[in-house]
Each structure stands twice: as C-alpha cells, then as structure tokens.
Amino acid sequence: MKTPLLLLSAVSLLNACAYKNKEADLVVRNARIITMDGHDTVATAMAIKDGRILELGAEYQILNRYRAKTVYDAGTRVIYPGFIDGHCHFLGYGLNKQKVDLSGAQNWGEVLQRVRAFAAAHPGTGWILGRGWDQNLWPGKQNPDNDSLNVLFPGRPVLLQRIDGHAAVVNQAALDGAGLNAQSAIAGGLLEKREGKLTGLLTDNAVGVFQKIFDDADEATKRKALLDAQRDCMAAGLTMVCDAGLDAGTIDLMRRMQEEGSLKIRIYAMLADDSANFSKYESGPYISDRLVVRAVKCYADGALGSRGALLIKPYSDDPGAGHGLQLSSREHFLKVAEWCKAHGFQMATHCIGDSANRLLLGVYGEVLGGTNDLRWRIEHAQCMDPADFQLFGKYNIIPSVQPTHATSDMLWAIDRLGPERLANAYANKRLMQQNGMVALGTDFPVEGIDPLKTFYAAVVRKNADGVPPEGFQMRDALSRQDALRGMTFWNAMATFTEKDLGSLEPGKRADFVVLDRDLSTTPEPELPQTKVIATFINGEQVYGD
Numbered sequence: 001m002k003t004p005l006l007l008l009s010a011v012s013l014l015n016a017c018a019y020k021n022k023e024a025d026l027v028v029r030n031a032r033i034i035t036m037d038g039h040d041t042v043a044t045a046m047a048i049k050d051g052r053i054l055e056l057g058a059e060y061q062i063l064n065r066y067r068a069k070t071v072y073d074a075g076t077r078v079i080y081p082g083f084i085d086g087h088c089h090f091l092g093y094g095l096n097k098q099k100v101d102l103s104g105a106q107n108w109g110e111v112l113q114r115v116r117a118f119a120a121a122h123p124g125t126g127w128i129l130g131r132g133w134d135q136n137l138w139p140g141k142q143n144p145d146n147d148s149l150n151v152l153f154p155g156r157p158v159l160l161q162r163i164d165g166h167a168a169v170v171n172q173a174a175l176d177g178a179g180l181n182a183q184s185a186i187a188g189g190l191l192e193k194r195e196g197k198l199t200g201l202l203t204d205n206a207v208g209v210f211q212k213i214f215d216d217a218d219e220a221t222k223r224k225a226l227l228d229a230q231r232d233c234m235a236a237g238l239t240m241v242c243d244a245g246l247d248a249g250t251i252d253l254m255r256r257m258q259e260e261g262s263l264k265i266r267i268y269a270m271l272a273d274d275s276a277n278f279s280k281y282e283s284g285p286y287i288s289d290r291l292v293v294r295a296v297k298c299y300a301d302g303a304l305g306s307r308g309a310l311l312i313k314p315y316s317d318d319p320g321a322g323h324g325l326q327l328s329s330r331e332h333f334l335k336v337a338e339w340c341k342a343h344g345f346q347m348a349t350h351c352i353g354d355s356a357n358r359l360l361l362g363v364y365g366e367v368l369g370g371t372n373d374l375r376w377r378i379e380h381a382q383c384m385d386p387a388d389f390q391l392f393g394k395y396n397i398i399p400s401v402q403p404t405h406a407t408s409d410m411l412w413a414i415d416r417l418g419p420e421r422l423a424n425a426y427a428n429k430r431l432m433q434q435n436g437m438v439a440l441g442t443d444f445p446v447e448g449i450d451p452l453k454t455f456y457a458a459v460v461r462k463n464a465d466g467v468p469p470e471g472f473q474m475r476d477a478l479s480r481q482d483a484l485r486g487m488t489f490w491n492a493m494a495t496f497t498e499k500d501l502g503s504l505e506p507g508k509r510a511d512f513v514v515l516d517r518d519l520s521t522t523p524e525p526e527l528p529q530t531k532v533i534a535t536f537i538n539g540e541q542v543y544g545d
Contacts, residue, residue: 024049024068026510026539029059031074032518036081036488036503048510051538055506072541077533078518080484081504082239082511083451084491087379087400087441090233090243090267091250092165094225095214096445100130103163106137108144111160116152127213128153131161131445133169136305136412143192146171146200159210164446167306168207169200178209188327190308204302204325215247222253223262230265234543236450237513237532240266242441242495244348244379245297247272248280258290264537266290266511268495270297270348273328273336284344289538292495295346297379298336299327301356304382304409304416309353312385316418324353333360337367341374346496348377348400354385354421361391368395375494377439380405383417383425392434398494399431400439403457403478404447410463410472422473428458429476432486438478439494440486451487452519452530458483460524480520510539 024047033043033056045062047054055062100118105111111133119128135141149158149171157174161167175181175198182198184191189205191198202209217225233241246254246269257263266289271277273296285294302308302325307315310324333349340347347364351357357378364376373396381392381399392399406426414422432438440454447453456462458478461471471477478486492502500509514534522530534544 022047022054022066024054024066026070026072027062027066027068028072028074028079028512029063030076031079031514032076033079033504033512034484034518034520035505036484037505038489038503043504046504046510048539051510051540053504053506053508053510056504072534074514078515079504079512080515080519081488081502082513082535082537083237083487084240084242084495084501085233085238085441085444085451086242086439086486086491086494087244087402088241088444088449089165089245089446090229090241091222091225091246092214093232093445093449094227094229095217095221096131097228098221098225100128100160101132102130102160103132103134104137105133107139108133108148111144112148112152115149115158115160119153119156125156127174128156128158129161129213130159131165132163133160134163134305141412143167143201144169145192145194149200159213161207162303162306164303164305166207166303166308167201167203168210170202170210171200174210175200180206180209188325190325203306204299204308205327215249219253222250223257226254226257226263230263232449233265234535234537235532236452237515237535237543238265238449238451239511239513239535239537240268240491240495240497240501242268242270242295242491244270244350244443245272246270247274248277251291251293255286255288255291258288264290264540264542266497266501266537267292268295268497269293270295271345273298278339281345282343292497294344294496295348295377296336296340298333298347298349298360300333300349300351300360301325301327301353304352304413307416309383309416310356310359311353311383311417311421312355312358313421315416316421317415323355326356326359330359330363333363334366337363340376341367346375346377348379350379352380352382354383354388354424357381357384358388361388361395361397364397365391365395368397370395372396375496377494380443381427381431383421384427384431386424389427389430389434392431396435398435398437398439400441400494401426401428401431402441402443402447403428403454403461403483404442406472407457407461407463408447410468426473427476428478432478432482437490437493438482438486439491440483441491452527452532454487455480455483455519456527458486460527464528484519510536512536514544
C-alpha cells in the first residue's frame with residue numbers, strides 16, 4: 001500500500017526540524033573553504049561550536065542541519081586555515097614599536113636624524129633604543145661608527161641595532177656603562193676597533209652584552225608590546241606565531257595574559273638558550289590551548305648581512321673578515337641537545353652559514369642517532385654545502401626557512417658568498433624535498449610581518465619591485481600548494497599541533513582567515529594586492545568588520 005503524500009510530507013518536515021535542531025555557535029556560509037586536509041577538499045560552509053569545527057560541507061547541508069547564534073556570510077570569498085608564522089620574534093616586534101624605527105633609512109645621516117627626533121620627543125637620561133638600519137642600502141655600504149652619537153648624546157646611552165639584530169652601534173656612554181673598552185674580548189662576538197679605540201660597532205655576542213636591557217623591561221612595557229604585536233598579527237591573518245627565543249619570565253606573562261583573555265593569539269614559545277630557563281622546565285614541556293612551550297632556541301652563528309654567518313670558506317667580498325662567528329662551542333650545543341632529548345624538548349638552532357649548518361646537523365645526528373619523530377629544527381638553513389642537504393632527511397630534521405630573506409638578500413648576497421655558494425643558498429625546494437615538508441615564517445621584525453609576502457616570495461621569488469623579472473633561483477621556488485602547506489599544516493607539524501591546527505577539519509580548532517582572492521588561482525601580478533578580510537581564532541572573529 002502506498003504511503004499517503006500528506007504523511008510523507010509530515011515525516012520529512014519532522015526530520016528537517018530534527019536536523020535543524022543541532023546547535024552551533026557559528027555557521028560560516030557563502031564561502032570557498034580551502035580545507036588543506038590533504039584531500040583537496042573544498043567546502044562552502046561550516047559549523048563551529050566551543051571553538052571547534054563540527055562539520056564542513058555544502059551550504060544547503062550545513063544551513064539545514066544547524067542553527068547558530070551567529071552566521072558569518074563570507075560573501076563568496078576564500079577561507080584558508082589560520083596562517084602560522086613558523087619563525088618570528090613576537091615580543092621583539094612589539095618592543096620595536098616603542099623604539100626608533102630605522103628601517104629603510106637611506107644613509108647614516110637619516111638614521112641620526114630619526115634618533116634626534118626620537119630623543120626630542122622622549123627627553124630624559126634613559127636609554128635610546130633603535131633598530132632597523134641596513135648598510136647594504138647605503139652608498140658605499142660602509143658600516144657606521146659612534147662618532148656622531150658621542151657628540152649628540154655624550155651622557156645618554158644609545159643602542160641602535162642593525163635590521164637583523166646581530167649587529168649594533170652603541171655610543172661611548174653605553175660602552176662605559178657596560179665596562180667595555182679596547183682590551184675587552186667576547187667569545188663569539190666582535191668589537192670593532194680603529195686606531196686602537198672602539199668604534200662602537202658590535203657584532204653577535206658583543207651585542208648580547210646589552211640583552212639585559214630588553215629582558216628587564218617592566219611588565220607594563222611588555223604587556224603593551226605583546227598586545228601591539230597581536231593586533232598587527234591578527235590583521236595579517238596570523239592565528240599562531242612561533243616566538244624564537246624567550247625567557248621564562250616573559251613566557252609566564254604570556255600565559256597570564258592568555259588566561260585573562262587579553263592575549264588571544266596562539267604562541268609556540270621557544271626557550272632562549274639559558275640555564276635559568278632550563279631549570280624552570282625540568283619537568284618537561286608546558287602545553288595548553290593557546291600556549292605551547294616545548295622547544296629550545298640556540299644560535300650557532302650570526303647573520304650574513306653583518307658577516308657573522310659561519311662559512312666554510314672566507315667571505316668573498318672581505319676575506320679579511322674571515323669565516324664569520326661560531327657563537328657557542330660544539331660541546332655546548334651537544335649538552336643542550338642531550339638536555340632537550342632527555343626532557344622532551346625540540347631543539348631549534350639558528351644556522352645561516354654552511355659551516356654552521358654542518359656543525360649543528362652533525363650534533364643533531366649524534367644525539368638523534370637516525371630516524372625519529374622528535375622534529376628538531378634548523379632555523380634559516382640559509383647557505384648549505386651540497387653534501388649536507390641529505391642530512392635533513394637522514395635524521396628527520398625540519399628546515400624552518402623564511403622566503404623573504406631570499407628576496408631581501410639577493411641583491412648583495414652574491415657579494416658575500418660568490419656565485420658558487422649562492423647557488424646553494426635559500427634552497428627552499430631542495431630543503432623541502434628532504435622530508436617532504438618545510439616550515440615557513442617571516443623572522444619578523446627582521447622582515448615584514450605579512451605572511452602573504454611569505455607566499456609571494458616562496459612561489460614567485462621576486463621582491464616588491466618585481467625584481468628580478470625571471471625570479472631569483474627559480475629551481476628552489478615552491479609550488480603554490482606547498483607554500484600554503486608551509487604556512488598552515490606543515491607549520492602545525494613543526495610545532496606538534498597538527499591534531500588541532502593547520503587544516504580545517506571536524507574536531508579541529510576553528511582558526512581561519514578570510515581573503516579577498518584565491519592564492520591558488522590568482523594571476524601572479526595580482527598576488528601582492530591580496531587583502532585579509534577577517535581573522536578568526538577558536539571561532540571568534542578577532543579582526544575585520
């Protein structure tokens with residue numbers, strides 16, 4: 001016997017009502033959701049509750065199944081998993097906003113002009129701090145000295161860091177306060193001298209003498225810095241950052257601010273290489289919803305721009321500068337590696353030069369012993385000897401690279417390295433091929449904060465001016481899909497957070513970014529115009545109208 005049509009309609013209506021009764025906090029609709037789930041899944045809507053994704057699918061399916069307190073209409077725009085910056089200096093970026101901004105200064109005279117203006121606006125006897133000068137932008141590319149600073153500020157200490165943070169100019173008042181003179185010697189650091197006197201130019205560990213200034217910033221200063229940095233990160237579509245080197249006290253402040261609800265961004269905190277920090281984490285890593293502390297950041301060498309990167313052969317443009325600087329002994333790195341393995345921490349080491357990379361890959365290999373899932377990292381991996389690439393795969397070491405370093409350095413890196421070594425530098429694709437993944441970041445404030453520029457530099461290998469027209473060493477460009485993975489899922493893998501982050505899937509955290517165009521299909525010339533429309537963390541809109 002046929003079921004009456006009226007009965008079928010009633011049953012269908014009841015089923016529809018039952019479906020619609022599923023509760024959600026947020027439904028996102030009218031979107032193109034690139035899930036990055038490994039299966040190229042694209043959805044048009046998703047339902048979210050308690051900060052996690054309930055379901056993704058076709059719009060009619062989600063809208064018929066869920067009723068939500070809030071519905072977000074994406075306006076047919078593209079949604080990606082929240083971008084993760086795999087290597088940056090989150091606190092440092094915020095603190096820099098309270099210093100003299102020296103970035104882009106075209107000569108030393110412009111630097112001095114900015115410092116004078118800052119000092120006039122901030123009178124007193126306290127430190128004048130600045131960052132961002134880059135002698136590679138100046139005529140003659142000569143390093144500065146402190147002669148003018150001594151005249152302008154005879155009694156007020158001044159410290160002006162190079163853009164990479166690995167070199168600085170300090171005036172005589174600062175040198176005197178630190179007890180530094182022409183007879184001073186600092187392992188892993190250089191104090192430049194001229195005619196038997198210090199010029200005020202310091203490199204690497206010599207700059208570290210003044211680190212206490214930053215560590216001792218009061219809580220109000222750090223709170224403002226963290227909130228300033230968070231605001232800019234969220235506007236850039238970042239939902240998580242890896243802060244590469246923090247003291248335990250700052251990490252405690254971050255935890256308190258997250259518990260208070262003022263600091264919403266996720267932070268993967270790397271402990272700075274210091275015994276005092278290690279002693280606070282003897283019991284192992286700290287893992288919460290928005291804060292993970294399970295890595296140690298070390299420095300093997302300095303930076304290429306300040307000739308502190310440790311090279312196998314001398315610098316091509318200044319053989320007298322030697323091979324660069326090794327900032328700690330092999331024995332020290334081995335001791336840290338053993339501590340990390342024993343206490344469940346990831347080791348992450350800054351390695352720019354080919355010699356530094358070889359040194360730490362050897363230390364890692366000795367402690368790791370072979371195949372593993374400890375996910376230790378080399379940060380930057382900037383200049384490699386061809387024979388050493390395979391060590392990443394042999395010991396399952398993650399290369400953590402910053403594509404904009406290539407497009408910032410390319411105009412002068414050939415001078416430092418020469419053509420033969422440059423051919424094996426900034427080798428993002430070859431590094432990715434060792435383990436099938438690479439972590440991508442910006443290294444802000446050394447570079448800009450924008451992850452969309454990371455994508456452009458990784459794929460197109462050109463700077464903001466479109467130089468070079470053919471792209472820089474395109475054999476090492478990443479595909480668009482791999483660049484997106486490096487900013488999302490692979491960065492989650494590199495931070496042990498892939499079960500919650502890095503892709504948009506049921507059960508995972510609802511961290512996502514809304515863009516005005518699809519990075520996978522937008523023509524290359526239009527990519528730099530891409531805009532972030534909105535950013536969500538845990539299903540909460542933290543940026544956008």
